[in-house]
């Protein structure tokens with residue numbers, strides 16, 4: 001009898017300790033996950049949703065899957081506009097149990113994991129970047145495995161370093177980044193691929209270049225390409241923290257989010273990799289300023305490189321995304337010319353006109 005018990009124990013799968021410290025492995029056999037119902041749209045959870053990419057991503061996904069099916073989450077207080085546009089909840093990616101509760105209660109199918117500290121702010125607080133960018137990824141990857149979610153984790157041009165070929169930078173090459181941001185993104189790529197091979201997790205990852213939108217960026221090295229529009233249109237001048245000849249890959253937000261959605265929808269059989277480079281263009285600050293001067297004729301830009309210069313100098317100049325174009329037919333729509341036209345319009349309509357109206361109302365009071 002005793003021997004029989006030992007034999008059955010030896011055959012039973014070993015319980016594992018999850019990031020939340022609870023026993024896992026048993027739940028799966030008790031229906032921790034039920035297969036998603038393909039007749040309904042996916043239920044999507046976006047973490048870190050109040051950053052530069054999240055709100056616009058929620059808008060796009062809600063237009064496809066319905067407002068109620070896309071839940072935006074973050075640890076910061078939402079504006080009234082965010083609350084009016086669809087479900088918003090608090091979710092700290094360091095709280096594994098809290099995330100489990102959300103996935104179960106809302107019957108989540110897809111997880112879009114945006115929470116992160118970007119390259120420049122990451123260097124200013126390395127311990128926090130390790131927690132948010134590395135522990136956070138452990139939590140969401142394990143969560144996605146337990147509940148069989150399709151998970152998207154963005155990576156970046158910052159996942160490359162000074163030893164990588166910079167022009168062009170292919171999909172597979174040396175990756176020895178020198179920022180904690182880059183290190184954490186290489187870690188996310190590798191652990192995601194590992195979970196795919198070991199557990200069949202549907203992990204998908206795109207390496208984005210600098211993303212340009214009218215919304216304020218979260219503290220990266222490519223942020224100058226957003227800030228210059230705000231400063232130029234308000235004050236006609238800008239001090240750039242990168243040298244005028246610093247070439248970096250970039251993308252307009254609409255292309256970035258369309259790439260994400262097309263990639264998430266691509267059938268698994270079409271994907272030859274779990275991690276793809278994507279891009280749209282490459283330019284330098286002086287090339288961008290030259291284009292912007294057509295809208296702001298007396299624009300005055302000075303250059304004062306700071307610590308972000310050495311980060312930019314270690315990143316790709318031109319990104320080779322031919323594998324994404326080949327495997328799931330990625331195509332960008334925006335190049336430098338139409339990017340500048342759209343950004344001028346976006347910043348004017350979404351920020352400057354709104355501020356002017358608010359000032360006029362205050363004057364009336």
Ligand SMILES: NC(=O)C1=CN([C@@H]2O[C@H](COP(=O)(O)OP(=O)(O)OC[C@H]3O[C@@H](n4cnc5c(N)ncnc54)[C@H](O)[C@@H]3O)[C@@H](O)[C@H]2O)C=CC1
Nearest residue numbers: 048050051052053092093114115116154156208210211218
């Ligand atoms: N914006 C860009 O140019 C690029 C962005 N990416 C990646 O895309 C993702 C989103 O980027 P952005 O929206 O620009 O970043 P962001 O810095 O604007 O937003 C990140 C969000 O994460 C949230 N966050 C921080 N700690 C958290 C925690 N403990 N729990 C939950 N949320 C937390 C912040 O509150 C913030 O709203 C990031 O993973 C970033 O690495 C990749 C390449 C380029």
Ligand SMILES: CC(=O)[C@H](N)C(=O)O
Nearest residue numbers: 118119156220221222
């Ligand atoms: C390219 C990125 O990942 C981000 N914008 C940053 O500069 O840190």
